[in-house]
Amino acid sequence: MEYPVIIALDFPNKEETRTFLKKFSDENLFVKVGMELFYQEGPEVIKEIKAYGHKIFLDLKLHDIPNTVYRTMKRLACLDVDLVNVHAAGGSEMMKAAIEGLAENSRGERPKCIAVTQLTSTSEDQMRREQLIEKRLIDSVYHYAKLAKDSGLDGIVSSVHEAKLIRSIDEDLIIITPGIRLACDQDGDQKRVADPRFARLQGATGIVVGRSITNKKDPYQAYLTVKKEWELVES
């Protein structure tokens, strides 16, 4: 499966989502549905987006006891999305349970499952103060990435800045990197950011882009700009 530019549909409801997607009439997109939209609209919005022919990353970042994650993944498997995720901090038992739940209930090929390492909104200083991890942030990300891979997950969510090191764990790991900004954009709450071109150079499999597209006057044009930057680099 191709994981190119994944657009984060961070909208409050299906009406705004529909209006946004209409601007991309003939494009086959890879979109990300996060907590905001899913908690408002539920599985119906997934059905609707699938009917438009788009691929879906359902970004609910599960982090709970193994039994709850197993049971929840059984439900998510029925939605027939392409990609789901968990927090690696939930531990290896939880990650194995996630894969088990997905595998048991998927109709065809099970959705790929990737693990969030350290959120791209986390700085090294914050990680040390608030999580009491006395390591470099890149070591923490590497540790979580290795744990996820050893637990049978298909890939990792990290910032672009850790992608190259994660790639050294396994050539085939899916590495999805949010925290993407164009030169003209503000970082906002994101702490570890990079542009699409650098993401490609660092070996990311795909990039997640939200506000750099969704907040623009012409989102379609912004999408084409991001895509061009991403595709200009030979992988």
Ligand SMILES: O=c1ccn([C@@H]2O[C@H](COP(=O)(O)O)[C@@H](O)[C@H]2O)c(=O)[nH]1
């Ligand atoms: O570490 C992470 C994991 C997930 N995200 C999600 O990606 C988008 C990014 O949005 P922008 O507007 O491009 O900043 C958003 O939906 C996050 O929930 C992340 O940013 N970092």
